[in-house]
Amino acid sequence: MTLPTRDSSPDALHAAMVRRLIHTGAALTVAVAEAMAAVPRHLFLDAPPRVAYSEQDIITKRAADGPVLSWASAPGTVATTLEQLIVLPDQNVLEIGTGTGYTTALLAHLIGKGGHVTTLDIDPDITAAARDTLTATGHTAITAITGDGRHGHPDGAPYHRIVAAGTWDIPAAWWDQLTRGGRLVVPLRLRGQSYSIGFAHRGDRMVSDTIEHAGLTPMIVHEGERTASIHRDSLVSLVLDHDQPINSAVLSGVLHRGQAVAVSGVTLGRDAPVDGIWLRLAATEAGCCRITAQPSAVTSQLCTPAIPVGSPALVNEDSLAYLTLTPERYGYAHVLGAIGHGPKRHQLTDRIIAAIHAWDQDRAAAPTITLHRSTPDTTTRTRLIIKGANRLTITY
Incomplete structure (x- = not known):
């Protein structure tokens, strides 16, 4: 996080914030830039102006x-x-x-x-x-x-x-x-x-x-999700949707079963998001979910997701694979890969690697996400995600 260092008056900090938003492309239109310039943010926060105008959630x-x-x-x-x-x-x-x-x-x-x-x-x-x-x-x-x-x-x-x-x-x-x-x-x-x-x-x-x-405050309850521990003391957990036919009980101890490691050869810059790969997996894989690992699980190498607080994973019955990173030789980037456990570990890691390569061919590609009020007519290659009364499709 970079904070302005010269004039620390609220007006100067406010003006610096607007310039930053224009420079980074967050404020692309004149209308939004003018609105951000017209409303002093520090008046709405119980925080020093220096913090109020910095690029951070408060x-x-x-x-x-x-x-x-x-x-x-x-x-x-x-x-x-x-x-x-x-x-x-x-x-x-x-x-x-x-x-x-x-x-x-x-x-x-x-x-x-x-x-x-x-x-x-x-x-x-x-x-x-x-x-x-x-x-x-x-x-x-x-x-x-x-x-x-x-x-x-x-x-x-x-x-x-x-x-x-x-x-x-x-x-x-x-x-x-x-x-x-x-x-x-x-x-x-x-x-x-x-x-x-x-x-x-x-x-x-x-x-x-x-x-x-996304960076906005979630509503209090995500009623369509459940969290399931797959290791004692909840060192490693999965976040699953209710429409997914995943039995988390059969995954207990899966991290101690046979392991497969696959490397894609595709690099990712330091602190770069993996959202694009996650969306690719969500579009095609019924078992796509979120894996989280506590610090002690990462330190012990029990589970090393690309982002420990939340990375994409695939589940198929009693097998699991997840996205991981390995440091490149000189440390300026990471190489994307996958780690799998269980009988189907090789198939699952291969599917994650395929998603990595699909994403790498056009990293800026955005799918069309469509919410339907009723079940749509879709091709067999389009996977339906059930969300309460709605149906959702992701197409590239």
């Missing part, structure tokens, strides 16, 4: 037992989300997940005096604090209410745009309250990973046209 509320309940996403994440949303003057916008009210203020700037923003949060304390800050900063033409975001806010519908906190599925209320041709931007969970997806509403379908790395 925790704003924790539960009594420690888990994070709310945070303010980094400015770059917010700007990217606004670019995905394509807000136009005079539109009616619903924001699900109020947070500090900062994004609410940016939305209000983008729609101008002829539009309206309704912001909704399940936590009354968050709603009240955001309402106070919005009023104090002159943003009075905003409706801030407390409620369950899964139900939207029918009294203010229909909406031209809906922007939401992270979720595992798209509730029916969002379909119904968004105008046909409107846009929904949401960090959506796909096989254990989140992607910020810009959807266009096409009646019985939501069709993606932008996919970005």
Whole structure:
């Protein structure tokens, strides 16, 4: 994280943030850049201006037992989300997940005096604090209410745009309250990973046209997921979707069974994301899921995923394989590979290597992610992902 070092006044730090967002491409349009310049971020945060204008998420509320309940996403994440949303003057916008009210203020700037923003949060304390800050900063033409975001806010519908906190599925209320041709931007969970997806509403379908790395606060419950330990003391776990026919019990101890190591020859820069490979696997593999390994599991070489807190894995009955990295000779990059365990370890590592090579042929390629309100007619090569009442396809 790079912080400005010269003039430390709020105005100077604010201006430096906007320049950074333009330089990095997070703010691509004049409208978004002007909105980011018009709304002082530090007024919405209980943090020093130097921190408020840095490129970092800031925790704003924790539960009594420690888990994070709310945070303010980094400015770059917010700007990217606004670019995905394509807000136009005079539109009616619903924001699900109020947070500090900062994004609410940016939305209000983008729609101008002829539009309206309704912001909704399940936590009354968050709603009240955001309402106070919005009023104090002159943003009075905003409706801030407390409620369950899964139900939207029918009294203010229909909406031209809906922007939401992270979720595992798209509730029916969002379909119904968004105008046909409107846009929904949401960090959506796909096989254990989140992607910020810009959807266009096409009646019985939501069709993606932008996919970005996700960084927004998730809604409290991902009801479509379950976590299963595959080693004692939960040193290694899998995050699975309820539609996946995976019996985690037969994987207990799999990491001590026969091992296969496969190397792709494809390199990845330090700290580069593996989202593209993950999406490739999610598009084609019924057993694609998330593997997590505790530090002691990594140190002991029991399990060494590419990213220990969450990497793509494949499961087939009593066998498992996952994406891994090995340092290149001079340490400037890593070589992508796969490690497998169990009777089908070689087949699973081969499939991960194939996904790596498919991704490497065009690393910028983005699939079309389509949400269907009913089961679509698909080819045998298109895998359906079941999300509650919705069906999802990923096509390249």
